[in-house]
Amino acid sequence: MASTHAVAPGRSEWDGGVSPMGASYGKLMMWFFLLSDAFTFSALLITYGLVRSSHQGYTGAVEAFKFDQAYWPIPERVFESVPFLHGVALPLVFVGIMTFILIMSSVTMVLAVEAGHRMDRKAVEKWMLWTILGGIAFLSCQAWEWTHFIHGVEVDGAFIHAGLSHNPYGPPDFAAFFFFITGFHGFHVFSGVCLNFLIYYNTVMGVYDRRGHYEMVEKVGLYWHFVDLVWVFVFTFFYLV
Amino acid sequence: MAHSENEVQVNVIPPDREKIAKLWKVAGILGIVTAIEFVIAFTMHHGPLKTSIFIALTIVKAAYIVGEFMHLRYEVKLLFWSILIPMIFVVWMLVAFIYEGLAIGSVRF
Numbered sequence: 001m002a003s004t005h006a007v008a009p010g011r012s013e014w015d016g017g018v019s020p021m022g023a024s025y026g027k028l029m030m031w032f033f034l035l036s037d038a039f040t041f042s043a044l045l046i047t048y049g050l051v052r053s054s055h056q057g058y059t060g061a062v063e064a065f066k067f068d069q070a071y072w073p074i075p076e077r078v079f080e081s082v083p084f085l086h087g088v089a090l091p092l093v094f095v096g097i098m099t100f101i102l103i104m105s106s107v108t109m110v111l112a113v114e115a116g117h118r119m120d121r122k123a124v125e126k127w128m129l130w131t132i133l134g135g136i137a138f139l140s141c142q143a144w145e146w147t148h149f150i151h152g153v154e155v156d157g158a159f160i161h162a163g164l165s166h167n168p169y170g171p172p173d174f175a176a177f178f179f180f181i182t183g184f185h186g187f188h189v190f191s192g193v194c195l196n197f198l199i200y201y202n203t204v205m206g207v208y209d210r211r212g213h214y215e216m217v218e219k220v221g222l223y224w225h226f227v228d229l230v231w232v233f234v235f236t237f238f239y240l241v
Numbered sequence: 242m243a244h245s246e247n248e249v250q251v252n253v254i255p256p257d258r259e260k261i262a263k264l265w266k267v268a269g270i271l272g273i274v275t276a277i278e279f280v281i282a283f284t285m286h287h288g289p290l291k292t293s294i295f296i297a298l299t300i301v302k303a304a305y306i307v308g309e310f311m312h313l314r315y316e317v318k319l320l321f322w323s324i325l326i327p328m329i330f331v332v333w334m335l336v337a338f339i340y341e342g343l344a345i346g347s348v349r350f
Contacts, residue, residue, distance in 0.1 A: 022317035035324055042331045046338045053342030056350055057287070074287060092282060099275060107268040110310045114261065118254035209249045225310045229303055236299040240282050241292050 030219045034226045037188075041230050044184060045237055048177045055171055067155055073170035075239045081148055095239045098141045099231065102189075105134025106228040109196075113221040116214025121203060124217060128200040131224065135193035142186050149175070178238060185234055188227050195220045267309045274302050 007013045013020045021028055056071045065077050076091035083094070108130040115123030152161035153168055160168035167175035199220050208214045278298055285291045308314035313321055 020317075021320040021323070023320060028320070031320065031324060035327060038328065039331065042334070046331075046335050049335060050338040050342040050345075053339045054345035054349065056346065059287075076282065092279065096275075096279060100272070103268065103271050103275070106306065106310055107264065110264050111261065114264065115256075118256060119251050120253045120256070121251070123256070206249065209251050222311055225306055228310075229306045232299055232302045232306065236278075236295050240278060240295045 024215060026215065026219055027222070030222050034222060037226065038230075041181075041184070041233070044177075044181050045233060048181060048237065051173050051177065055173070067169050069171055071170065073174060075241070078169050079145075079239055083144055092239060094141065094145065095235065098138055098145075099235055101134050101138045101141065102228050102231050105131050105138065106225055108134060109221050109224045113214075113218050116208070116217040119209070119214065121206070121209060124203050124208075124214060125200065128196060128203060128217070132193055132196045132200060135189055135196060135224075139186060139189055139193065142182065142189075146179070146182075149178075181234060182238070185227070185230050188230065192220075192224050192227050195223060264309075267305050270305055271302055274298050 007018070023031070052072055058065060058071045058074050062074065062076065065074055067073060067077070079095055080089045080091040081094065082088070082090045108127045112124050112127035112131060115127060149162040149167075152159055154160075155168045160166075162168060162175045162179075164172075164176045164179060166172050169175065199217055202208060202216065203214075208216065278295060281291065281294055285294075307324075313324060
């Protein structure tokens with residue numbers, strides 16, 4: 001604990017030699033990178049909030065809802081498709097599965113970090129593999145969901161595709177924000193899977209055993225949890241509200 | 242590749258059951274909060290109250306992920322506040338822009 005370090009009289013703990021924040025340089029920089037990344041995601045989500053709140057909301061009954069350019073669509077009618085169950089309305093089921101996958105992969109990541117603290121290479125390998133698998137599963141689900149939207153749905157007998165400039169669900173901004181924000185998050189998941197694989201590879205090769213610590217697992221773990229954290233917000237603001 | 246290179250003597254510390262149980266408990270809380278969100282999504286009418294409940298539950302989940310999984314709760318106070326204070330300003334920015342959006346909406350419609 002840096003803050004408990006005795007500092008010589010007349011000197012500050014910022015003069016060097018101790019870590020005032022009690023974290024290594026790499027870990028600290030990961031934290032501040034994540035803070036800056038949080039600003040980027042916040043900017044996107046705040047812009048979404050601004051545009052959405054400037055549109056009219058739908059006030060009628062859920063059963064009577066129809067897709068229209070005049071108001072923002074309600075999520076339980078847009079996100080109601082599940083792979084293999086064509087034509088069956090299952091609102092928010094698929095995104096529920098995706099959320100569960102990402103939370104579970106966050107849990108396996110934190111277990112890998114815990115195993116790293118104990119220098120337990122076999123356990124780190126096991127939990128990193130589960131985490132990578134969870135990340136790939138999430139990305140696959142997202143690819144499926146995107147394909148469904150881009151492929152389009154039938155509205156009043158006409159087949160309409162969703163894209164950045166127009167979509168069958170509501171105002172053009174709805175799909176533009178959906179694709180941009182979930183895409184930006186998905187790209188983060190993809191980067192996370194690559195980083196996780198790198199960590200897994202190094203673990204298998206015994207790099208961290210030779211180094212004497214598994215702090216890299218902890219740093220990449222911070223990034224992975226951040227990706228999960230962003231999803232928690234994306235889930236609320238796109239699929240629930 | 243030299244075989245001896247990979248054989249570093251490492252003392253593996255046995256797992257701390259209590260610590261691992263705590264991690265699973267946090268995972269359980271995240272799962273339960275998400276389940277509650279699903280129940281509310283289908284049982285409440287759309288409106289400011291529903292939105293407020295969702296935002297409150299999201300903050301609860303975020304606090305558990307950042308505090309426990311990312312371990313921020315146990316870091317030095319200086320690091321803790323260095324991360325949290327900038328995000329408080331972001332929340333203000335969100336409030337301000339939603340308010341602005343509502344004003345734009347009232348002009349447009």
